[in-house]
Amino acid sequence: MTGANALANLALSPAVSTIVCLGTGGVGKTTTAAALGAYAAGHGRAALVVTVDPAARLAQIMGQPQQGGLIEQPSTPWQPHAVAQASGLSMVHLDASAVFDAAVREALPTQQAQSLLANRYYRLVADAFAGSADYMAAELVGRLRERVERTGELLIVDTAPAVSAFEVLDAPARLAAFTDSRFVRTLRGIGSGERGSGLTRRLIGAVLGSDLTSEVAELLTSLHAALIGMRDRAHDTLAHLTSQSSAFVLVTRPAAGQVQPVREAAANLRARGYRIAVCAVNQTPPLDLRFGISDDLVRESVRALEARGDSESLSVSDALRLLLEEHRVDAVADSLADELIEASGAAGVRLPRSVAMNQPAALAALIASAW
Numbered sequence: 001m002t003g004a005n006a007l008a009n010l011a012l013s014p015a016v017s018t019i020v021c022l023g024t025g026g027v028g029k030t031t032t033a034a035a036l037g038a039y040a041a042g043h044g045r046a047a048l049v050v051t052v053d054p055a056a057r058l059a060q061i062m063g064q065p066q067q068g069g070l071i072e073q074p075s076t077p078w079q080p081h082a083v084a085q086a087s088g089l090s091m092v093h094l095d096a097s098a099v100f101d102a103a104v105r106e107a108l109p110t111q112q113a114q115s116l117l118a119n120r121y122y123r124l125v126a127d128a129f130a131g132s133a134d135y136m137a138a139e140l141v142g143r144l145r146e147r148v149e150r151t152g153e154l155l156i157v158d159t160a161p162a163v164s165a166f167e168v169l170d171a172p173a174r175l176a177a178f179t180d181s182r183f184v185r186t187l188r189g190i191g192s193g194e195r196g197s198g199l200t201r202r203l204i205g206a207v208l209g210s211d212l213t214s215e216v217a218e219l220l221t222s223l224h225a226a227l228i229g230m231r232d233r234a235h236d237t238l239a240h241l242t243s244q245s246s247a248f249v250l251v252t253r254p255a256a257g258q259v260q261p262v263r264e265a266a267a268n269l270r271a272r273g274y275r276i277a278v279c280a281v282n283q284t285p286p287l288d289l290r291f292g293i294s295d296d297l298v299r300e301s302v303r304a305l306e307a308r309g310d311s312e313s314l315s316v317s318d319a320l321r322l323l324l325e326e327h328r329v330d331a332v333a334d335s336l337a338d339e340l341i342e343a344s345g346a347a348g349v350r351l352p353r354s355v356a357m358n359q360p361a362a363l364a365a366l367i368a369s370a371w
Contacts, residue, residue, distance in 0.1 A: 006277070006278045007278055008039060008367050010247055011043075011047075011367065012043055012045060016246070016247050017148065017155060018145065018155045018156075018157065018246040019155070019157070019247050019248075019249060019277075020156075020157045020159060020241065020248045020274075021033040021158050021249045021251050022249070022269070023162060023252055024162050025161040027258070028251055028253065028282035028283065029159065030057040032158075032251050032280055033051070033058070034058060034061045034062055035363040035366040035367045036156050037089050038062075038361070038364040039366075039368065040089075040154050041086055042086075046152065048147070048155050050091070050094070050140065050155070050158065051094065052094045052137035052159055052160055058091055061363070062083050062091055062358065076143075077092075077094075077102050077140070078092060078140055080144075083360060085359065090153075096133050097127065099139055099143075100136055101117070101126065103139060104223065105117075107229050108226065116222045119222075122219060125220075133164070133168075134164065134168040134171045135171050135174075135234075138171040138172060138175070138233075141237055142230075142236065145240055162261060162265050172238045175230060178227075241274060242272070242274060242275075244275065247276075249277060249278045249280050250262055250278070252280070253281065253282045254281055254333035254337045259336070262343045263344075276344060276345065277347065278346055279341045279343075279349070280351060281337040281341065281348065281351065283351070284350040284351060284353070285330035285334055285352075285353070286330075286352055295324060295327065298320055298323065302321060305317040305320070337350055350370060351366055351369075352366070352369055
């Protein structure tokens with residue numbers, strides 16, 4: 001297998017089918033995820049990049065037009081969009097409400113689905129689920145995982161900031177707890193006309209009112225099939241993400257405030273059974289281009305120039321001082337990168353500082369130039 005660094009190797013590894021990029025806000029997760037997809041596609045491996053982050057950065061980075069500018073609308077909210085000028089690369093952005101509605105339509109017969117969507121309380125319940133983006137993110141990733149199992153694409157997941165990302169990972173257990181709760185079972189029993197709900201049924205009726213109870217129960221009875229499908233898909237996704245075919249990339253940048261979040265994220269991931277393959281440190285200083293000239297020698301030159309006192313010498317001296325300060329800042333960042341990689345306990349990769357990129361070729365080059 002080819003690849004000059006751990007990120008490049010990961011993108012091209014036939015043993016890896018899913019890569020999850022995780023980190024705090026503003027560290028370059030979306031850029032890293034898009035770059036991994038562009039690199040894989042550029043080397044002949046079809047890739048699908050999905051972002052569950054509410055910020056619509058993925059479309060901007062990949063040069064993808066906004067929804068209104070798309071030539072062809074997707075048939076479902078988990079149908080990928082092809083990325084222009086990048087054969088084999090596609091993307092999906094989470095639309096939580098659309099994902100929930102599409103899952104309901106797919107789970108029920110057409111007439112029952114239409115009746116459910118017309119229920120006056122449906123939107124309230126649907127928005128509550130869609131508003132909890134972690135449930136819908138788990139559903140979207142589950143749908144895409146089913147797709148890539150058929151197509152062989154590499155699935156790359158760009159998560160929301162670390163705290164929200166862990167909520168997504170914990171969503172299957174919470175969804176199971178809700179769908180299997182006594183409250184939901186009782187309401188379904190009321191909706192289906194079952195008897196014997198006892199005290200719980202009477203209490204719910206007293207709080208909600210008998211008419212409202214029946215209407216909500218009827219709603220939950222119809223929704224249950226969709227919720228069970230979401231729960232089962234989320235559990236399958238969880239099993240996949242903890243398997244050896246999935247890998248997590250901790251994304252960070254060289255800042256002192258990032259060390260503890262990286263250490264905590266790494267501990268949380270390992271405690272949940274996930275495999276951390278790489279710690280990617282974005283915005284790192286370039287490799288040393290001073291051709292072996294020591295800082296001490298530069299300082300001696302500064303002192304000699306300043307001793308001359310003429311304007312030309314002082315101008316050169318000022319420029320050299322700026323270079324020394326820039327090198328000092330770079331040295332601190334380089335040391336922080338070492339500390340971050342050590343805190344992650346994973347293989348480290350440094351990605352160079354770069355200007356804003358919105359072309360797949362430039363994104364792929366970011367991975368190729370990493371070290």
